Amino acid sequence: MRKYFDSIRRIAGNVVTVNAMGVTYDELATIDSAHGQSLAQVIDLEGQQVSLQVFAGSQGVSNNDRVRFLQHPMQVPFSDDLLGRVFDGSGRPRDGRGEVTGKLTDLGTPPVNPVMRRMPDQMVHTGIPMIDVFNSLVESQKLPIFSVPGEPYNELLARVGLQANADIIILGGMGLRHDDYLKFRQTFEEGGVLGRAILFVHTAADPVVECLLVPDLCLAVGEQFALQGKRVLVLLTDMTAFADALKEISIVMEQIPSNRGYPGDLYTQLAKRYEKAVDFDGAGSMTVLACVTMPGDDVTHPVPDNTGYITEGQFYLRHGRIEPFGSLSRLKQQVNGKSRDDHRAIMDACIQLYALCRESREKRDMGFEMSDWDRKLLKYGTLFEQRVMDLSVNIHLFDALDRCWGILAECFDPAETGIRRSIIEKHWPAGADESPAEQPAEATA
Amino acid sequence: MKARIVAVNGNLVIAETDGRVVQNSVGYCIHSDGTRLLSEVIRVRGHLADLQVFEETRGLKVGDPVELHEDMLSVVLGPGLLGQIYDGLQNPLPELAKQVGFFLKPGVYIHGLSTTQPWEFTPSVKPGDTIEAGDSLGTVPEGIFTHRITVPFGLRGSWTVEKVAPAGSYTVDAEMAVLADGQGAKRSVTMQQNWPVKRPLSVARRRLLPTEPLVSRVRIIDSMFPVVRGGTYCIPGPFGAGKTVLQQITARHAEIDIVIIAACGERAGEIVETLRDFPELTDPRTGRSLMERTIIIANTSAMPVAAREASVYTAATLGEYYRQMGLNVLLLADSTSRWAQAMRELSGRLEEIPGEEAFPAYLESRIASFYERAGALELRDGTVGSLTIGGTVSPAGGNFEEPVTQGTLKVVGAFHGLSRARSDARRYPAIDPLDSWSKYPGIIEPDAMASMRRLLLHGNEVRQMMTVVGEEGTSIADFTAALKADFFDNVYLQQNAFDEVDAATPAERQRFVFGKVSEVANLDFEFTDKAQARETLVAVTDLFRNWNYAATDSEEYQRWLKAIDQFIATKGRKV
Ligand SMILES: Nc1ncnc2c1ncn2[C@@H]1O[C@H](COP(=O)(O)OP(=O)(O)OP(=O)(O)O)[C@@H](O)[C@H]1O
Numbered sequence A: 001m002r003k004y005f006d007s008i009r010r011i012a013g014n015v016v017t018v019n020a021m022g023v024t025y026d027e028l029a030t031i032d033s034a035h036g037q038s039l040a041q042v043i044d045l046e047g048q049q050v051s052l053q054v055f056a057g058s059q060g061v062s063n064n065d066r067v068r069f070l071q072h073p074m075q076v077p078f079s080d081d082l083l084g085r086v087f088d089g090s091g092r093p094r095d096g097r098g099e100v101t102g103k104l105t106d107l108g109t110p111p112v113n114p115v116m117r118r119m120p121d122q123m124v125h126t127g128i129p130m131i132d133v134f135n136s137l138v139e140s141q142k143l144p145i146f147s148v149p150g151e152p153y154n155e156l157l158a159r160v161g162l163q164a165n166a167d168i169i170i171l172g173g174m175g176l177r178h179d180d181y182l183k184f185r186q187t188f189e190e191g192g193v194l195g196r197a198i199l200f201v202h203t204a205a206d207p208v209v210e211c212l213l214v215p216d217l218c219l220a221v222g223e224q225f226a227l228q229g230k231r232v233l234v235l236l237t238d239m240t241a242f243a244d245a246l247k248e249i250s251i252v253m254e255q256i257p258s259n260r261g262y263p264g265d266l267y268t269q270l271a272k273r274y275e276k277a278v279d280f281d282g283a284g285s286m287t288v289l290a291c292v293t294m295p296g297d298d299v300t301h302p303v304p305d306n307t308g309y310i311t312e313g314q315f316y317l318r319h320g321r322i323e324p325f326g327s328l329s330r331l332k333q334q335v336n337g338k339s340r341d342d343h344r345a346i347m348d349a350c351i352q353l354y355a356l357c358r359e360s361r362e363k364r365d366m367g368f369e370m371s372d373w374d375r376k377l378l379k380y381g382t383l384f385e386q387r388v389m390d391l392s393v394n395i396h397l398f399d400a401l402d403r404c405w406g407i408l409a410e411c412f413d414p415a416e417t418g419i420r421r422s423i424i425e426k427h428w429p430a431g432a433d434e435s436p437a438e439q440p441a442e443a444t445a
Numbered sequence B: 001m002k003a004r005i006v007a008v009n010g011n012l013v014i015a016e017t018d019g020r021v022v023q024n025s026v027g028y029c030i031h032s033d034g035t036r037l038l039s040e041v042i043r044v045r046g047h048l049a050d051l052q053v054f055e056e057t058r059g060l061k062v063g064d065p066v067e068l069h070e071d072m073l074s075v076v077l078g079p080g081l082l083g084q085i086y087d088g089l090q091n092p093l094p095e096l097a098k099q100v101g102f103f104l105k106p107g108v109y110i111h112g113l114s115t116t117q118p119w120e121f122t123p124s125v126k127p128g129d130t131i132e133a134g135d136s137l138g139t140v141p142e143g144i145f146t147h148r149i150t151v152p153f154g155l156r157g158s159w160t161v162e163k164v165a166p167a168g169s170y171t172v173d174a175e176m177a178v179l180a181d182g183q184g185a186k187r188s189v190t191m192q193q194n195w196p197v198k199r200p201l202s203v204a205r206r207r208l209l210p211t212e213p214l215v216s217r218v219r220i221i222d223s224m225f226p227v228v229r230g231g232t233y234c235i236p237g238p239f240g241a242g243k244t245v246l247q248q249i250t251a252r253h254a255e256i257d258i259v260i261i262a263a264c265g266e267r268a269g270e271i272v273e274t275l276r277d278f279p280e281l282t283d284p285r286t287g288r289s290l291m292e293r294t295i296i297i298a299n300t301s302a303m304p305v306a307a308r309e310a311s312v313y314t315a316a317t318l319g320e321y322y323r324q325m326g327l328n329v330l331l332l333a334d335s336t337s338r339w340a341q342a343m344r345e346l347s348g349r350l351e352e353i354p355g356e357e358a359f360p361a362y363l364e365s366r367i368a369s370f371y372e373r374a375g376a377l378e379l380r381d382g383t384v385g386s387l388t389i390g391g392t393v394s395p396a397g398g399n400f401e402e403p404v405t406q407g408t409l410k411v412v413g414a415f416h417g418l419s420r421a422r423s424d425a426r427r428y429p430a431i432d433p434l435d436s437w438s439k440y441p442g443i444i445e446p447d448a449m450a451s452m453r454r455l456l457l458h459g460n461e462v463r464q465m466m467t468v469v470g471e472e473g474t475s476i477a478d479f480t481a482a483l484k485a486d487f488f489d490n491v492y493l494q495q496n497a498f499d500e501v502d503a504a505t506p507a508e509r510q511r512f513v514f515g516k517v518s519e520v521a522n523l524d525f526e527f528t529d530k531a532q533a534r535e536t537l538v539a540v541t542d543l544f545r546n547w548n549y550a551a552t553d554s555e556e557y558q559r560w561l562k563a564i565d566q567f568i569a570t571k572g573r574k575v
């Protein structure tokens, strides 16, 4: 079969149409132009006309440039040599080191058979009380962080990556600012995890559609490690950039948009990626944590909205804190029943009291009089925000639970917390209430 | 019939042929490596056949052969469907895993029924009998059910039994009977038959008006917004509001013979939960594993989109099949929006003129004809069977003013709208008691129900006023009404899905509790100050909550009931 074709018929947006024969759907191609070589993928076949999505953009492509079809879909070489390396959005080394060789793995392969999944049951400890205590992250969960530009969502991702104790960490950057990329790198390096991390980074300076491959690269590599029994953590930022690239292509292809210019298959496209998160029955797992910036801080915008319908909960990052309301880990009940017997009780009580505190604050702000109970709640709210909600807090789950008990005891009588009597008796800090404090018995042995 | 691919765009393939093409017939697009991808003809234009491919089209090219068949996309019907986990095209997923491992593989199709499992057949006809389509030739026991082996539903006219297999053990492909039509035509019948999924299966004397309540054991549904056997209902709600959990609870507790769960374009993890849990759970009504009454159709969000479109029809067909046995079937589809989106994707590729939000113009009629497949039937032998359909809807942005929700509301008999405000406040199930409605009769006397509804409305008005005028500006009577409405909401409409007892309330207990709740709501407390009103209603709320958690007729149950009766007698005043 002939491999080169040079009768390019149409160049529009980032889509190039060329006359060619024997080309398969989804196949990869390269286009050599004066500006260098770019990868392209077949997105439409009509008779002899082959339409390609050009990842580096069509800028500089001329109608007699050469298109070479590679006769396979997009692939990534898979081997342990990927660890510690940095690649660009097309999978080429970005760290000045050589190409990696390894088993070539297709991107965008068929999904896992649901019966080969197991029920996830391992908690991922992050050291962040708003996650560990209130919305536990669970191995194999797919969870986005909903945020707006300016919030420290990338710092949060990096921190979770560092502390999550995964075997392999894969970072996928889409439209990432170069500074943020360097920060990720630095954090991983200082944290001593760079050796088990792989970075696929598409920066804001790169051609926009080149970021389309990033999630697939990360997930294909992650899936291979998971099949080897590894616990993989994939961090994707920012999935809104990915969705916007999809939008751009669909507009060039003259697809009818469904909602605010986004293609009708946005849900399917996102789901195909997020659903790669898996706990294999008989192998490892892949957890996916993603950043989704909400244009206009609007959660009903098609990108966060479709994401919410796909993922297993969401964290709202607002004013530098993980919001206790709206944030949800749908898998938390799989793990928080067996961590410690007071975990669920603390989770419920602290949030309910914090909700009441917000009501009291509203009343105060409207000029209504504050009762004793209101004042207790106000004090509680302040302490809770300082000692638990603040993102700089970094403690183990058990310490966080103890800290919550401390705050409750500082502000309330046991009965006011609404916590079951049996749990109170076991965990209420000694000496904090009017009951005669028992001295902790010194070890007698 | 042979054809050749001339274009590929996503899951749409255009093939050129000189021969005959039947609309909605199946075809296979054949990959150069020999893989055969199941497809369906969805449009014919001259020599061109447009096919939707039920697999990813990666690797197909112009010039590849297409095989066009005459038959429609069908499922196989027969004993052994119960307890199965299928994909949208009726491939048994556990079997598929055995053959191809962790991942699904395009082009691998497995027969929907086991051909090796024997079934104990008892004939119910004898040679010489005259029969028609849908009549029973005999039965086999399938778990707790008597599975009718029927004359193929597609047969026309009267036939005479020439031969029928004696009682004994047979596999689904064995000949069970030979029928003759008197004009020389003969027909061999096995225990299995095919049926095209997009054609409703209904062979009956007549269609009945559905009136018998389907008890879901979810109080807010059964008492306030009831569903009937053979009826239809929908559950729209924003993400995370509790649609799936509500369906899971219903699948577990509903008083129905068979449940079909159609996971249509949703998370694979949710199906894993069901298929790991159900075999372990016993159905209290039968003492058998819940899985024995359940069929799962899993075409999750990462699975091919066209098969997602087919999956709801596959589920409906299996439901209709068991209805033909005089059984009551409940089909739960999660989410019909994903099905509608699959139609939208395809319509876009066909370059049809789009309607609102790019959905095709025929969206509403498709939704209507899907829900029309529900219904209660009086079969030819006088028995009654029913198929109830409940579908979730996932509206963009949680806004019900969108085509799928609106199209669905026009055709269903009950609407259980979930609200973000209620789910955020952890008031589960988050069905909005002010917006939801049902046109069906329920288990509670209509006047009593209407009176509680008025209370809720009144309470809501008072609450809204209070945000402006404050507690101070509210009369004690209004204030008390608001507290009573909260009380009803807290102890009756809300239900703890994770408590063993509270998770499911049988009809009889619902009626009894509803009576007690109404008594409290109708009490004239004659409160003099608001603090007293609040305290009193907090106290009675606590009594009812604890009562809800007590197993029916247990000692604890009686104790709380006594306390409640005393409360009512004294209007909550300490004596
Ligand atoms: N009845 C309930 N009792 C307790 N918790 C519930 C209940 N219903 C829902 N939840 C909580 O809300 C979460 C989301 O519920 P669910 O998965 O049913 O939402 P959904 O409406 O199906 O969302 P989506 O549209 O994204 O699929 C659950 O994981 C659970 O934590």
Ligand SMILES: [Mg+2]
Pocket (backbone or CB within 6 Å): B243, B244, B245, B266, B334
């Ligand atoms: Mg759901």
